[in-house]
Amino acid sequence: MTKPPQAGSEDATAGLRAIPEASVARLAVYLRKLGELAEEGAETVSSDELAGATGVNPAKLRKDLSYIGSYGIRGVGYEVAALVHQLERTLGLNHRQAVALVGIGNLGHALAGYGGFGGRGFPVAALFDVDPDLVGIHINGILVEHVREIPRVCADRGVTIGMIATPGQVAQGVCDLLVEAGVRCILNFAPVVLQVPDEVEVRKVDLAVELQILAFHVARKNLATAATAPAVNGHAARGVVNGSGGLAE
Amino acid sequence: MTKPPQAGSEDATAGLRAIPEASVARLAVYLRKLGELAEEGAETVSSDELAGATGVNPAKLRKDLSYIGSYGIRGVGYEVAALVHQLERTLGLNHRQAVALVGIGNLGHALAGYGGFGGRGFPVAALFDVDPDLVGIHINGILVEHVREIPRVCADRGVTIGMIATPGQVAQGVCDLLVEAGVRCILNFAPVVLQVPDEVEVRKVDLAVELQILAFHVARKNLATAATAPAVNGHAARGVVNGSGGLAE
DNA sequence: CGATGTGAAACGTTTCACAGCG
DNA sequence: CGCTGTGAAACGTTTCACATCG
The missing domain is CATH 1.10.10.10 (Winged helix-like DNA-binding domain superfamily/Winged helix DNA-binding domain)
Structure with a gap:
């Protein structure tokens, strides 16, 4: 071709x-x-x-x-x-891809325990955090190590994919460590845009952005319904845009 | 224009x-x-x-x-x-969007506790699960209710966005309930393709797929380095393709 | 002059329509 | 005949290059 x-x-x-x-x-x-x-x-x-x-x-x-x-x-x-x-x-699933996860907070915990990874050819090979209460414990049988160990541990275990689930402020620093360790593919859950060398591939999963996209569509749909019906009606947006009786907060 | x-x-x-x-x-x-x-x-x-x-x-x-x-x-x-x-x-963030979260497992727990939502205009207005051990407890001050309550509760609280974090097998059923309740925007974390009416907007966050995309790029990069360098170098892929000393599993 | 706003070209992706093969 | 494989058209997105305006 x-x-x-x-x-x-x-x-x-x-x-x-x-x-x-x-x-x-x-x-x-x-x-x-x-x-x-x-x-x-x-x-x-x-x-x-x-x-x-x-x-x-x-x-x-x-x-x-x-x-x-x-x-x-x-x-x-x-x-x-x-x-x-x-x-x-x-998809490169014939040779297993060792994954490192950095940031064992709410989301990190969930990711560490997520069946979809280990089960389907993505063994979590390393966990990292900075919190002294977390470093040293095991999750799903994997030891949580200090972030400063990233270069050594990732190199040792042949980590090919890094996942960042830290707070935004430290994500770039963690990213730099992963890159230094030779990791060239990163899945970023932190709400920041990572700066990386050209040869590194970053994919972003951004929950807040996803919700905002949906919020946009909610607004679009409301306008659409408000615009279809009322041509005759004057101001039909009535209860649609601001009709949320009583929210939980 | x-x-x-x-x-x-x-x-x-x-x-x-x-x-x-x-x-x-x-x-x-x-x-x-x-x-x-x-x-x-x-x-x-x-x-x-x-x-x-x-x-x-x-x-x-x-x-x-x-x-x-x-x-x-x-x-x-x-x-x-x-x-x-x-x-x-x-983006429709001037009027708050009430969010309902279905499926309080690993991931659901993390999502329920995630600061990026409530903090930024997306109050979690309802939590749902089927597990009797979960139904009735509070997470972050929100009561977990039974999935069968979805239609009533969502309508009552003006939920505009639903998040599905259930196992794949039950996601479609949950989705149907949300749609029935009038929810027209859904964020789906379950690893299935949801079938919905045209007027419903679904966005998918699929962790396994994200990793597989990265795995593809790992493979691509390995081939690239294996193809670029060695013209001079013999076999430069050295430890890259199969250099994963000892994986964790 | 410097930065925005925007036609128009380049590029990537999706869809159509059908040739080609089992 | 039915379903795959694929040119070519349609569509959406990105990038360029520059007119425009504060």
Whole structure:
């Protein structure tokens, strides 16, 4: 397609190069659904089925799968087991990714105990905090160590992914330590924009921002309903915008 | 621009209509940074400054702000206080949004206690679970009620945003209850794709997917370094691809 | 002059429509 | 015939470059 970059390149390299970011995110979703389908005993899925179950347009799904050098069978669909295997390979789930979690507060605790990680190929290999009450204890069998140990411990245990769940003020400092330790992919839960070198990939999960986006849509919907009905009505925004009887606080 | 929809529309309606999704997400980020700047006593910011602090291209920032009917001063920048006010109005933060949280497990506990919500205009108005050990207790002063109460309680308290932090198997059922209760914006932490009517807005926070995206990038980077360096170096991937001495599990 | 606001080009993503194969 | 795989069109987003104005 684009053109063969080099003649003798492994198929591993060939497939991985040019997958759009947006597709990668969906591949993970397909993979999860395929896991469920496999458990239910399904042997094949059509793009329509899988697309329906994952809330995606079938054409988009087929294009996504075509990026990984697809293994579909025309007239039939995709073989579930084979597709699972290809997706896992593409997403780098064939070699385990050791994860370090920094910040064992409310959220950190929850993340440390979250089944979705260890269960699905992301063993939490290290926990860090600065609180003396936390350093030294074990969570889910993992020792909480002091943040200053990050460079040593991460290097030792081959940590490839860091998760930051600290308060915002210290997140950048923690990030710098992780980068120093050679961690090049970071999942940031702290409400700050991290500054990192180009070679480091940061993804952000920002709960406050998510809520604000939804708040925007609440406002949009209120205006929409206020605008549809009233053309005749004068000022129909009445109870909609400010009609919250009595909130809990 | 697009065209004035109706002559005498309030400026509130005029500005809100056509803001791109991608911009809305960033507006929330600008708002947070502006809050910090205000606390530091800044009176104005230039697009370059604010863009730098939020990791965004300055032109993009200016375009984003132009959507809300911008209040910048040429040659100077933006007045911080005024911009904060405009952003809050645009994001629907002037009237509080009552939030309901369903699923008080690991993650739910953390969310219920998270300061970023109540502090910033999102009072948690209701908590729900099915576990008899949880129903009846208070968390952060809020009573945990049974999931079956969702329709009544949400309607009573004017809940506009629902958060689902349940196991995947029950998330769709919970979602249906929320929708039935009139909640039209949902933040979903459960690892499933929710099926909702068109008028309901769902945003998904999917930790496992985030990690898998990062895992993909780890794999990509390994291939990149394996491909760039070694032209001279032989096999430079040394400890990178399979150098994980001993993982924790 | 310096920073905003914005057409227009570049880029990425989604969707359509259908050729091609099992 | 049915479903995949994929050019090409449509759409949304980002970036550039510069006119505009305080």
